[in-house]
Amino acid sequence: MSSEYDVIVIGAGAVGENVADRAVQGGLTVALVEAELVGGECSYWACMPSKALLRSGEAVRAAQRVGGASAAVTGDLDVQAVLKRRDSFTSEWNDSGQVEWVQGAGIDLVRGHAVFTGPRELRVTAESGAESILRARHAVVVSTGSTALLPDVPGLADAAPWTSREATSAQTIPARLTIVGGGVVAAEMATAYATLGAAVDLVSRGTLLAGQEPFAGEIVAASLEELGVTLHLDHSPASVERGADGVVRTTLDDGSVLEAEEILVATGRLPRTGDLGLETIGLTPGDWLDTDDSLRVLGSDGRPFDGGWLYATGDVNHRALLTHQGKYQARAAGDAIAARAAGDEVHDAPWGRHAATADHRSVPQVTFTDPPVASVGLTAKAAEKAGLRTRVVDYEIGSVAGASVHSDGYTGTARMVVDEDRQVIVGVTFVGPDVQELLHSATVAVVGEVPLSRLWHAVPSYPTISEVWLRLLEGYGRQSA
Numbered sequence: 506m507s508s509e510y511d512v513i514v515i516g517a518g519a520v521g522e523n524v525a526d527r528a529v530q531g532g533l534t535v536a537l538v539e540a541e542l543v544g545g546e547c548s549y550w551a552c553m554p555s556k557a558l559l560r561s562g563e564a565v566r567a568a569q570r571v572g573g574a575s576a577a578v579t580g581d582l583d584v585q586a587v588l589k590r591r592d593s594f595t596s597e598w599n600d601s602g603q604v605e606w607v608q609g610a611g612i613d614l615v616r617g618h619a620v621f622t623g624p625r626e627l628r629v630t631a632e633s634g635a636e637s638i639l640r641a642r643h644a645v646v647v648s649t650g651s652t653a654l655l656p657d658v659p660g661l662a663d664a665a666p667w668t669s670r671e672a673t674s675a676q677t678i679p680a681r682l683t684i685v686g687g688g689v690v691a692a693e694m695a696t697a698y699a700t701l702g703a704a705v706d707l708v709s710r711g712t713l714l715a716g717q718e719p720f721a722g723e724i725v726a727a728s729l730e731e732l733g734v735t736l737h738l739d740h741s742p743a744s745v746e747r748g749a750d751g752v753v754r755t756t757l758d759d760g761s762v763l764e765a766e767e768i769l770v771a772t773g774r775l776p777r778t779g780d781l782g783l784e785t786i787g788l789t790p791g792d793w794l795d796t797d798d799s800l801r802v803l804g805s806d807g808r809p810f811d812g813g814w815l816y817a818t819g820d821v822n823h824r825a826l827l828t829h830q831g832k833y834q835a836r837a838a839g840d841a842i843a844a845r846a847a848g849d850e851v852h853d854a855p856w857g858r859h860a861a862t863a864d865h866r867s868v869p870q871v872t873f874t875d876p877p878v879a880s881v882g883l884t885a886k887a888a889e890k891a892g893l894r895t896r897v898v899d900y901e902i903g904s905v906a907g908a909s910v911h912s913d914g915y916t917g918t919a920r921m922v923v924d925e926d927r928q929v930i931v932g933v934t935f936v937g938p939d940v941q942e943l944l945h946s947a948t949v950a951v952v953g954e955v956p957l958s959r960l961w962h963a964v965p966s967y968p969t970i971s972e973v974w975l976r977l978l979e980g981y982g983r984q985s986a
């Protein structure tokens with residue numbers, strides 16, 4: 506069977522779903538191809554189940570930090586109830602709700618694994634083995650996401666290691682868990698599993714959360730230790746072996762040996778482009794797909810590949826491996842495809858409707874540790890590296906009235922990075938209980954390039970934690986204008 510559509514989107518993760526939706530809203534016919542579950546990684550094995558695993562423990566600790574409330578929280582966490590609540594967020598790994606949404610949005614869902622057979626043409630193989638050919642009149646969008654990277658450590662692959670998929674979908678909590686990695690997945694899963702009762706060892710070849718401001722990793726490291734996690738920073742596993750007794754023994758580069766029931770590998774991601782038939786159209790399987798700002802894949806000459814019919818959105822383009830940022834790209838790409846198909850003007854200059862400009866220097870991210878780390882834009886180090894003349898202002902969040910009411914002994918740190926030449930903020934980081942809900946104010950300030958002189962007129966309410974904004978401005982000092 507063969508069918509022709511205006512647009513084919515490969516991958517029905519959060520990002521692919523949104524590209525398809527925008528293209529349909531732009532008047533185009535769209536086939537959305539999915540090999541596994543409609544909704545992708547975020548819904549079933551990443552954002553939602555991981556945040557569900559974290560939330561119950563966070564709620565208990567939040568109450569324990571408020572005098573009077575703490576007396577009411579005396580029991581243990583109900584681990585089975587936490588896992589059951591997590592299962593409800595993944596709809597027990599059943600995608601019928603999302604399929605209904607796709608169909609209601611006017612998108613044709615094609616179940617199966619897609620491979621390129623030529624330009625604008627794909628073969629889809631269903632689970633039953635049935636094959637169909639899809640052709641695209643205007644565009645093919647690759648939204649196939651990313652998969653866990655397994656470092657080349659002797660014995661690791663044979664030790665049945667967990668990746669983020671097993672860690673977010675586990676039905677029992679191992680008594681002991683070794684985690685390899687020091688990034689977001691490692692920090693969040695160490696928080697979750699330690700809270701759920703596992704004895705956790707975390708091995709990272711560097712510091713924790715190395716891409717963030719240094720104080721973020723330091724605060725999270727202290728909080729993990731308080732939860733009972735043993736940190737092995739600046740270490741790597743030299744070899745791994747699962748014994749006949751089922752125990753995983755991880756030998757570190759200093760010769761010490763960690764024992765655990767499971768080992769979680771959280772050492773970064775690889776693009777899901779290895780089995781897409783990219784070689785048939787002249788691209789390299791296994792590569793990330795570089796794009797321009799309207800998400801067209803670039804060829805080796807730096808120009809849109811083969812005249813510009815191929816797009817890549819979400820994790821697979823390596824611009825920002827985050828659901829919200831991928832969905833932002835999806836809106837830009839879906840609308841750009843519709844505009845180009847209609848011969849309408851394409852607004853792909855910086856900050857235009859069809860450009861994912863914010864991917865470069867204005868990406869917000871929350872790491873849901875306890876306390877969480879919420880950041881947007883450039884760190885002080887990244888701003889300096891980018892050649893900006895900057896000034897950094899730090900403030901201890903616990904000193905604002907709203908924070909002291911929020912929790913007893915609230916501790917946290919805020920940093921604002923100012924571009925001195927333009928008098929605008931290029932980066933903000935907050936670390937402290939509940940700061941994730943402050944982040945969008947920082948994103949608006951960074952993306953809007955709001956002049957510092959105007960920010961003084963954005964008055965934070967008393968007594969809220971957002972008064973930290975006023976303290977950061979006071980720390981910077983008011984200009985005469």
Ligand SMILES: Cc1cc2nc3c(=O)[nH]c(=O)nc-3n(C[C@H](O)[C@H](O)[C@H](O)COP(=O)(O)OP(=O)(O)OC[C@H]3O[C@@H](n4cnc5c(N)ncnc54)[C@H](O)[C@@H]3O)c2cc1C
Nearest residue numbers: 516518520540545546551552619649650819820826827828
């Ligand atoms: C543990 C963990 C927690 C995370 N938490 C957060 C968070 O809190 N917030 C956040 O913003 N981000 C988070 N992320 C990142 C987020 O999950 C990803 O950025 C997001 O899922 C990427 O979406 P995507 O649509 O690009 O890819 P995916 O969600 O991976 O979707 C790709 C889809 O393509 C399908 N596919 C692949 N190849 C083919 C093919 N050849 N044919 C047909 N279908 C195919 C796959 O089956 C999959 O469904 C987390 C990641 C991890 C690992």
Ligand SMILES: NC(=O)c1ccc[n+]([C@@H]2O[C@H](COP(=O)([O-])OP(=O)(O)OC[C@H]3O[C@@H](n4cnc5c(N)ncnc54)[C@H](O)[C@@H]3O)[C@@H](O)[C@H]2O)c1
Nearest residue numbers: 656686687688689690691709710741771772773826871872
């Ligand atoms: N809350 C969120 O927004 C959220 C949550 C989880 C994941 N994510 C996304 O998922 C992506 C992947 O996360 P991740 O944590 O897997 O990757 P990462 O790139 O953030 O971190 C990888 C970590 O592994 C360490 N490492 C690599 N090889 C090692 C080795 N051999 N031995 C010891 N340590 C080693 C690195 O030093 C680094 O600390 C991130 O880019 C993030 O954007 C987001």
